[in-house]
Amino acid sequence: MPVTIKDVSNDAGVSIKTVSRVINKEKNVSEKTKEIVIKSIQKLGFKPNKSAQSLRSKRSHMIALLYNNPNKHYLADIQGGILRLCKETGYNLVLQECDYTNVNLGLEITEFIDDFSIDGLIVTPPLSDMNEFLEHLNQTQTEYSIIAPSNTRKVKSYVSSNDYEASYAMTNKIINKGHLNIGFIKGHHKHSASHLRFNGFTEALKDRGMSLNSEWVKEGNFSFDSGFSAGLELLKSHNKPSVIFASNDYMAAGVMKAAQMNGINIPLDLSLVGFDDSPLAAQLWPSLTTIRQPVEDMAYHAARLLLGNIDGLSEEMDSKEFISELILRESLINLID
Amino acid sequence: MPVTIKDVSNDAGVSIKTVSRVINKEKNVSEKTKEIVIKSIQKLGFKPNKSAQSLRSKRSHMIALLYNNPNKHYLADIQGGILRLCKETGYNLVLQECDYTNVNLGLEITEFIDDFSIDGLIVTPPLSDMNEFLEHLNQTQTEYSIIAPSNTRKVKSYVSSNDYEASYAMTNKIINKGHLNIGFIKGHHKHSASHLRFNGFTEALKDRGMSLNSEWVKEGNFSFDSGFSAGLELLKSHNKPSVIFASNDYMAAGVMKAAQMNGINIPLDLSLVGFDDSPLAAQLWPSLTTIRQPVEDMAYHAARLLLGNIDGLSEEMDSKEFISELILRESLINLID
DNA sequence: GTAATTACTGATATCGTTGTCAACTAAGCT
């Protein structure tokens, strides 16, 4: 038999409504009665019934994670960050896989939200880049926060990483190690990260007075297989680059396999650089030079932004860009003695 | 403004209770009225309000996944299977990470269930092996189903895989390829899978009249690093095995790195076998011979069992053992001409 | 043909909260 508000109100000698006020941290409760009520709540071990709360108040204390990303480590980190905040706040996470090519996505999500009275959404790439979808969320007054959006102007709450700057910095590092012939494997063109990473690369080349060899630029889709294919293509030509910079670690791993199958020694014959610092990066041999993003922290912050919007918390929080870190490992060598 | 039962009952010209009966597939509704009601429901696009349902009926349509497993691919597959059923049935999945060393785990989970009125649990390894925890669930009359339990006698609903038989079969396969000196890396001793896999291995050796060289058996914990360490130990001795059978792919990958760092060629100098068919297995070079479990299907079935118990569905479903498949790839070679 | 059983149906109470609104008290202002 559960403890209800009524039990608490009897114990504390106040009305049900006053207890409710205390629970919901409403104003206009005197310190004295608040104290009495809190004591009773603790004494009886009262916990408000979430179903009743959401039935009456239309708030479910559930947020949803929208995703359509095959990278399971990435998703697991995102989930981890959100769940950390959920534990702190008593919210609950619901997973919702979406198909970003679905033209009715907006409607389906709206329906999903109504169905479960979801309080808000956390949107991850590549859904973060679907402008008409985001527009739909705005129009339906859905609360949401976004991880790594392409266009931050339209978005109230987001977290992002400095992909462009990190890519620029890594390219500089590669050049500093004496590499003149640099291959690049782009990510999926629907992800804004692909463009940021590529643009950081080309801009660094330009600033160092180097020209882009378009033969050495291949388009992948962030998967191991696409990296493998791109690697095979890049490595079959006579005029090979001395280093390949892949837009993520999985594609770099694909290149590594392609190289090893062709008897090309990494890093002696070919240096290799990835992006993301997936667990894989440290496990390959040679281990992969790459770029680490604080994905888990980003997700945590995105969830904080969302709950801030939902609860209208006093402390306004700001969208934030997180800084990536270059991780130098064995797969990138110095060509200058 | 949402459509309520009342709207439907007005439209159909019946009482709200009758509509409720149709929604809940209760008996004693004539075919004729049922049809009318269903038509009205569809016409108005009525969807029952879950909060109201769970407030009154104590059923939340939420199930929880209990996990404490660092293998993110495994978890993602599990999640995928459960979510597939959730989409079909309108249930909702809540994630709950647990610490299996926590002595108060049972109480905390009970509290969690009460808090969110969770309808049931899906328990994954290594929690599947915590007997006192499962006993607590029985005593508190919690509905649950288990993935890969160690002890199927006490458990009403479970799914398992034939780890023992698969390991036995793989060991036979290894022997058939002419390997006489076989190393083995065990998994985490808290996972029942570790013992099943090891026992399958030793039993196959025995049945083929081969003896176990305990120097070639190392204990790992299913992590890449533990495989790497075990690999270094196994490979430093003069008397090396010709093949190493690791209890999962991550540990096998660790061995591969250890070998490559020591200039040992795989598979020419050393064959390697894993377990699980993680994506990693196909991405390594050489690609890994391993054993595939239908994890996603297992999770789907576990969820079906759970919902069957909760809803008391007419069609009784049975616990089930799923069959694994040997995946033969490059890392295991034939020593016989 | 009447009684007993079974199959349907609906009026109303109920789940445990929050929202509305009115009442009361204490303080501030002419």
Add this chain to the structure above:
DNA sequence: AGCTTAGTTGACAACGATATCAGTAATTAC
């Protein structure tokens, strides 16, 4: 003092479903 305002409190309705139980219609039994 009299009037306004702000702060505090509680009685009661409402959220949208399901549960209970009584009532009516249809079927079966004898």
